[in-house]
Amino acid sequence: MTTAIRAKGAAKTNVDKFLTLLRVLLIGAISVGLLAFIAQQIDPGNAFAKWTHDGQEANRLTGEQFKGLIVSGLSQGAMYGLIALGYSMVYGVLGFINFAHGEVFMVGAFTGFIMSNKFDEAGLWEGGAFIPTVLFTVLIATLIATGLAVLMERVAYRPLRGSPRLIPLITSIGVSFFIQNAVILLFGAGAKSYPPNPDWLQDDWILGIEGVKIVVIIVAAISMAGLWYFVERTKTGKAMRAVAEDKEIASLMGINVNRTIVTTFAVGGAMAGIGGMLWGLLFRSVIATTGFLPGIKAFTAAVVGGVGNLGGAMAGGVALGGAESLAPLTLLEPLGISGVSQLRDAVSFVLLILVLLIKPTGLFGERLSSDDRA
Amino acid sequence: MKKLFSILSVLLAFTLVAAACGSDATDVVDAGTDAVEDAVDGDDDAMEDDAMEDGEHLGDGSLGVVTVEAGDEIQIRSLEAISGDVAFLGLPNQRGTQQAVEDYGQIHGFDVTSGTGLDDLCSADGGQAAAQTIVADEQVIGVIGTSCSGAATAAAPLISEAGMVMISASNTSPALTSDQQGNAGENYNEGYYRTAHNDLFQGAAMAEFVFNDLGLTTAAAIHDGDPYTEGLASAFTNSFEELGGTVTGFTAVAKEDTDMTPVLTEIAAGSPEALFFPIFQPAGDFIADQAPGVSGLENTMLLAADGLLVDGYLELEASEGMHFSGPDTRFGENKNQSTGVSANEFLATYEENNGQAPEAPFWGHAYDATALLLDAIDAASWLDGDNLMIDRAGVREFLNGVRGYEGIIGTINCDDFGDCGSQKITIIQHLDSGDIEGSKANVVFEYAP
Numbered sequence: 001m002t003t004a005i006r007a008k009g010a011a012k013t014n015v016d017k018f019l020t021l022l023r024v025l026l027i028g029a030i031s032v033g034l035l036a037f038i039a040q041q042i043d044p045g046n047a048f049a050k051w052t053h054d055g056q057e058a059n060r061l062t063g064e065q066f067k068g069l070i071v072s073g074l075s076q077g078a079m080y081g082l083i084a085l086g087y088s089m090v091y092g093v094l095g096f097i098n099f100a101h102g103e104v105f106m107v108g109a110f111t112g113f114i115m116s117n118k119f120d121e122a123g124l125w126e127g128g129a130f131i132p133t134v135l136f137t138v139l140i141a142t143l144i145a146t147g148l149a150v151l152m153e154r155v156a157y158r159p160l161r162g163s164p165r166l167i168p169l170i171t172s173i174g175v176s177f178f179i180q181n182a183v184i185l186l187f188g189a190g191a192k193s194y195p196p197n198p199d200w201l202q203d204d205w206i207l208g209i210e211g212v213k214i215v216v217i218i219v220a221a222i223s224m225a226g227l228w229y230f231v232e233r234t235k236t237g238k239a240m241r242a243v244a245e246d247k248e249i250a251s252l253m254g255i256n257v258n259r260t261i262v263t264t265f266a267v268g269g270a271m272a273g274i275g276g277m278l279w280g281l282l283f284r285s286v287i288a289t290t291g292f293l294p295g296i297k298a299f300t301a302a303v304v305g306g307v308g309n310l311g312g313a314m315a316g317g318v319a320l321g322g323a324e325s326l327a328p329l330t331l332l333e334p335l336g337i338s339g340v341s342q343l344r345d346a347v348s349f350v351l352l353i354l355v356l357l358i359k360p361t362g363l364f365g366e367r368l369s370s371d372d373r374a
Numbered sequence: 375m376k377k378l379f380s381i382l383s384v385l386l387a388f389t390l391v392a393a394a395c396g397s398d399a400t401d402v403v404d405a406g407t408d409a410v411e412d413a414v415d416g417d418d419d420a421m422e423d424d425a426m427e428d429g430e431h432l433g434d435g436s437l438g439v440v441t442v443e444a445g446d447e448i449q450i451r452s453l454e455a456i457s458g459d460v461a462f463l464g465l466p467n468q469r470g471t472q473q474a475v476e477d478y479g480q481i482h483g484f485d486v487t488s489g490t491g492l493d494d495l496c497s498a499d500g501g502q503a504a505a506q507t508i509v510a511d512e513q514v515i516g517v518i519g520t521s522c523s524g525a526a527t528a529a530a531p532l533i534s535e536a537g538m539v540m541i542s543a544s545n546t547s548p549a550l551t552s553d554q555q556g557n558a559g560e561n562y563n564e565g566y567y568r569t570a571h572n573d574l575f576q577g578a579a580m581a582e583f584v585f586n587d588l589g590l591t592t593a594a595a596i597h598d599g600d601p602y603t604e605g606l607a608s609a610f611t612n613s614f615e616e617l618g619g620t621v622t623g624f625t626a627v628a629k630e631d632t633d634m635t636p637v638l639t640e641i642a643a644g645s646p647e648a649l650f651f652p653i654f655q656p657a658g659d660f661i662a663d664q665a666p667g668v669s670g671l672e673n674t675m676l677l678a679a680d681g682l683l684v685d686g687y688l689e690l691e692a693s694e695g696m697h698f699s700g701p702d703t704r705f706g707e708n709k710n711q712s713t714g715v716s717a718n719e720f721l722a723t724y725e726e727n728n729g730q731a732p733e734a735p736f737w738g739h740a741y742d743a744t745a746l747l748l749d750a751i752d753a754a755s756w757l758d759g760d761n762l763m764i765d766r767a768g769v770r771e772f773l774n775g776v777r778g779y780e781g782i783i784g785t786i787n788c789d790d791f792g793d794c795g796s797q798k799i800t801i802i803q804h805l806d807s808g809d810i811e812g813s814k815a816n817v818v819f820e821y822a823p
Contacts, residue, residue, distance in 0.1 A: 059643035064669035072635035191656035196691050202667075210667055283632045285659045293630050325636050333640065339626045341637035342599065 023357050026350070033331035040334050052336025061329065067208070069325045075213040075282060077321020078220035082275035083298035084305070084313040085227060086149070086268025092244045092308030093264050096165040099172035100152055102295020103179035104269050108145040108276025109286040110183060112137055113192045116280070120195035130198050134281075142273035148179075149269025150262055158258075176292075183288040194284040201281075216278045223274050224314050227267065231310060240264055244308065293345075297324075300352045306362025315364060323351050432754045433768020437537035440513060444760035447487040449511065450475075450747060453504050453519030453529065455496040462684060464494070464521040466724075466732035467543045470740030471518045473723060477713040478748045482755060484762050486748060488518070494525035501525030502532070509536035515764055516540065516747045518740060523547035523602045527561045534563035537766040539773060541747055541794075542568040543740035546576065547605040552791035559791070561601075567773050567792040569739040569746070569783060571701055571799060573602070577609025579799035579821035580650060580677060580699045585617040587819055588675065590647040594623035596637065596661065598653045606652040606679055622646040627657055634664045642670030652679035652699075655687055662692040680735065683802075688810045695804065701783075702798035702820065703735045711780040712745040720782065739795070742781030746773065746794070798822045 040049040040058040049058035061069075083105050090098045115137045119125045124133045156175050160168045196202075197212055205211045231237035242250040243260045251257045279294075280286055297320060305316025327347045328340035337343070355362060442448055452471045454464030468491045475488050492504040501520050508514055509532050516539040520526045523545045530550065533540045542550075545568050549559040554574050584590050593614050597607035604626070611621045622644025627637050638661070641649060649671070651661050658678060665671045678687075680700035687693055705717035717738060725731055747769075754768025776794060779786040784796035801819035806812060 061639070061643060062669060065639045065642055068635055068667075068669055069639055072633055076633050191659060191686070193659065193690060279632075283660060284663060285632075285656050287656060289630075290632075325633070328636050329640055329643075338624075341631075341640055342626045342628050344631070344636065345628065 019357060026354055026357070029335075030331060033335050036334035037330045049334065052334065054336075058334065064208070069329065070322070071209050071213050073322040073325030074318060075216045075321070076325065077301075077318035078217050079275045079279055079282075079317070080294065080298045080301045080321050081314040081317025082220055082223060082271045082278070083294060084301040084317045085224070085271045085310060087299050088302040088305075088308055088310060088313040089240075089264050089268050091302070093240065093261060094157070094161075094168070096168045097172065097299060098152075098157075098265075098268075099169065099295070100156075100175035100179060101149075101172075101268065101272060102291035102293075102298070103176050104145050104149050104152075104291070105272040105276045105279070105294060105298075106183070106286070106288065106291030107148050107179065108141045108273035109280045109290055110187065110192070110276075111141040111144045111273075112277040112280040113194055113286050115140060116194050125195050126198050130201075138274060138277045141277045142270050145273025145276060146266045146269040149265045149272070153262060153265040158261075176295075180288050180292070187288070191285050191287045194280045194286070196284070197281060212281055216282050219274065219278060223271060224310075227271065228310060230267065236260070236263055297348055300348055304352060304355045304362055306364040306366045308366055309362065309364050312362055312364035316362070319363070320348055320351060324348055431756045431763075431765055431768055432771045433765030435765055435767060437766035437770070440515060440764045440766065441758075442484055442513070442762040442764065446513075447485045448481060448751060448762070448764070449513040449515060450486060450488050450744075450751075451492060451508050451514055451517045451519075452488045453492045453494050453501075453508065453517050453525075455500075455521035455525070456491055456493050457495065460496040460522065462733040463544060463736070464496075466734050466737040467519070467521055467740040469724060469728060469732075470543065470720075470737040471744045473720065473727075474710075474713065474741045474744035475748070477710075477715050478745060481748060481752045482757055482762055486751075488744075492519070494520040494522060494529065496522040496525060498524050498528040501527070501529035505529035505532040509533065509538065514538060515751055515766070515769060518543065518743050518747065520545060521736075523550060523605070524600060526550055526566070527601060530561065530563040530566045534565040537565070539565045539567065539747065539750070539769050541743040541773070542566075542570060543743050544570045544734070544736040546570050546573040547601045548572055548574045548609060549601060549605060551793045552789070554793075556790075562791055565770055567743075567746075567788060567794050569743045569781070569786065569795050570736060571795045571797045572793050573606040574609045574613075575797045575821065575823055576679060576699050576799050577606055577611075578613040578823075579801065579819070580610050580679070581613035581617055581619070582821065583697070583699075583801050583819040584648045584650075584675075584677065585614060585619050588648065590619070590675065592620045592622050592644070592646045593648040593650060594621065594625075594641045594644060594646040596641065596649070596651040596653065597626050598629050598657055599626050600629075600653075603653050603681065607650065610650050610652070627653070627661075629654075629657055631657060632660055634660045635668060638665055638668040638671055642668050645670050646674055648675040648677060650677045650679075652681055654681045655684070658682045658687060659690060659692070662690065662696065666692075683735075683814075684733070685810055688804055688813060689807055691807050693804055694807050697801055697803050697818070699799055699801045701735050701739070702796075702800045703738070704800070704817075705738055705782050705784075708782050708784060709780065710742060710745050710782050712749050715741075715782075717782045738782035742779075742783055742786060745781065746776065746779065746786070796822075 036048055039046050041060055044058045044060045086101045087097060116125060119133050152175055156171050157168050160171060201211045203211055205214050231240060239255045239260045242255055243257055247257055301316035301320045302313045304320060305312025324344045324347050328343055332340040332343060452468045454467045455461060456464045456468055471488050475486050494501045494504055508517055517533055518541055520529055520542055521544050526542055526545045530540055549561040551562055551572055552559050584593055595607040595611050597603040611624055615621055623641045625637060625640055662676060665676060676696045678696060678698050683698045683700045707716055709716045720741060750769045750772035751764055753772045755762055755764040773788055776786060776788040786794050788794040799821040800817045802814060802816050803818045804813040805816060
């Protein structure tokens with residue numbers, strides 16, 4: 001873990017004791033919250049619920065509401081997962097976090113906004129024309145996002161290849177601000193709205209779940225499966241894995257490292273573009289800063305799942321979305337904490353800390369290149 | 375692993391900075407006003423004017439006297455949100471001030487200037503920075519502003535301490551003045567006045583409308599942590615409980631939240647008949663859009679306040695059917711008594727100068743605020759040879775004594791804590807996202823204290 005290798009069985013330092021205490025406290029608090037939630041589902045008037053709610057009965061969640069939370073967590077998590085893939089792949093190959101990846105997602109959502117409004121004016125955002133129009137919009141949004149990611153690699157990161165990795169990291173923060181402000185300059189700082197989805201997409205499809213959420217989850221799942229196939233089963237994918245493993249040896253084997261890195265950015269950008277478009281369909285409002293928070297959450301998801309591990313990034317995204325959606329009401333509210341919905345960002349980052357404390361390599365383990373395995 | 379940790383720590387630092395930029399610091403300043411002595415000592419002939427010939431004027435000189443030399447201008451300042459998301463609110467205020475200065479003319483033969491318009495950025499940081507610029511110039515007598523309550527919280531203590539006055543056209547947070555029961559708000563500073571309403575009245579208006587007119591007995595409220603939204607949301611729930619209603623939930627969203635399902639589920643658990651969310655865009659968009667899809671909120675009445683009473687929000691289909699509270703802007707033939715200009719004459723000039731109608735409803739409040747300040751300067755100043763002398767304490771004395779002043783917004787009376795507004799609130803029902811002007815005129819409830 002660290003350069004100073006500690007012999008097994010050596011005396012525990014105070015830091016170790018503190019970390020153990022922290023683990024116990026966090027897991028303890030979660031257990032108490034969960035028990036309190038189960039108790040208040042069975043009997044909202046139980047003594048503990050009354051104690052934490054100033055003598056009043058707690059509110060029980062209905063099954064319908066619980067389902068709503070799970071579905072919204074899943075659809076949000078699916079989007080985190082799509083963005084997280086880009087972080088994870090770039091980290092796996094180049095070993096730095098591309099902070100501007102959240103902006104690629106935002107540009108995808110913005111492209112979708114511009115096109116969908118034009119199509120809406122032309123009457124193509126409804127009726128039978130809707131499905132081909134949406135597919136076309138997704139295609140263009142994905143292409144623009146891919147182009148932006150590739151351009152970013154060429155202009156900002158390739159000249160820095162080989163420099164210490166904090167340098168591209170800081171550069172990516174700069175790129176992120178540049179893109180955000182360029183969008184503000186071009187399209188203004190206000191919130192932009194997608195046209196309303198057709199009614200059939202707003203209706204409940206199965207089990208009373210809104211159609212658009214099902215679409216988001218399914219499209220995300222298909223994209224992830226496609227990516228998995230691409231990386232694990234195609235020649236280009238094999239080249240990517242080889243470059244991630246060891247750049248020098250990969251190039252000795254005749255792999256064009258530069259082209260492979262560009263491919264990595266392109267594929268990550270495409271995933272973010274699809275994510276941005278799904279975001280637009282689901283939330284129907286986008287502003288220039290839309291990419292910032294989801295970007296950070298997606299990075300968190302990538303670390304939770306295990307950096308460089310594609311399956312882990314997807315699972316991490318879904319876990320994070322689910323935790324954000326469920327934890328405020330099922331863990332925090334039963335403890336009598338007020339204004340729990342403001343705490344969803346805190347939930348994400350506590351989850352990150354928890355995972356790093358208990359399994360520092362992420363839920364599914366890291367896959368890093370040789371020079372990262374220090 | 376070590377490298378990952380070092381990257382993580384940079385990331386964490388970055389996130390913290392970004393989070394600090396994104397939120398409005400609400401707890402910046404406490405009301406340290408002891409530096410300023412109470413200038414009002416019961417001079418009952420305060421409202422008499424034209425006594426300046428022999429140096430008679432309001433004020434006892436306790437806050438200092440400003441000398442305007444012959445040929446110089448009397449300095450006041452405009453401090454509004456004129457850039458960014460909230461520029462729609464601040465720009466009409468700034469233009470209202472400029473027009474009032476032009477219409478008012480000279481004071482004892484001296485011109486008045488409002489200088490270059492300053493920006494409060496609608497944040498505590500912006501308000502503080504601009505206030506520091508203002509107080510650095512000792513010639514400044516008073517400020518018209520700020521646009522946002524959060525900015526006023528930081529600006530008012532500095533302005534107050536410098537002996538200046540500040541009259542806001544659109545701050546509505548109760549904390550800036552008083553609770554209307556005779557207790558100063560936690561951010562009250564002497565020398566602070568406003569022609570905008572106090573949100574206690576807006577909250578009460580909404581509560582009365584929901585309880586008496588709509589006949590609903592359970593309600594919930596959502597705010598976003600900003601002093602304006604939190605103050606208004608709690609004013610509503612307090613009034614609603616006083617009327618006999620039940621508040622089933624009071625919670626907050628983060629301004630950047632997009633997925634509102636959890637917060638709406640939290641609210642839905644109490645099954646309220648009405649949900650009041652006096653917040654801003656874009657969070658307001660997501661609530662209106664997602665509420666009907668949350669189990670338990672399908673038939674809940676959605677209500678919002680003046681922060682969302684903007685064209686960009688009314689254009690959304692999801693906002694149809696909602697009710698909005700806001701200041702009564704049906705000014706009719708009201709005239710400002712100092713300049714003789716009526717609301718319609720003002721609007722004609724405004725459109726001629728700016729090519730569009732005001733986007734936010736507080737332009738009349740800004741006009742009256744400016745005319746009041748200029749009247750106060752007139753009453754507190756006298757000629758000393760060729761120079762004009764202005765007693766800072768006299769300016770406050772005049773404003774504290776304002777009673778029955780006829781302005782564009784109606785009759786203006788200043789209470790002991792700087793609340794001067796007419797406090798008239800209207801509630802509109804939004805019926806058609808294709809006819810925004812029609813909806814704005816569709817008044818379904820009127821309130822006056």
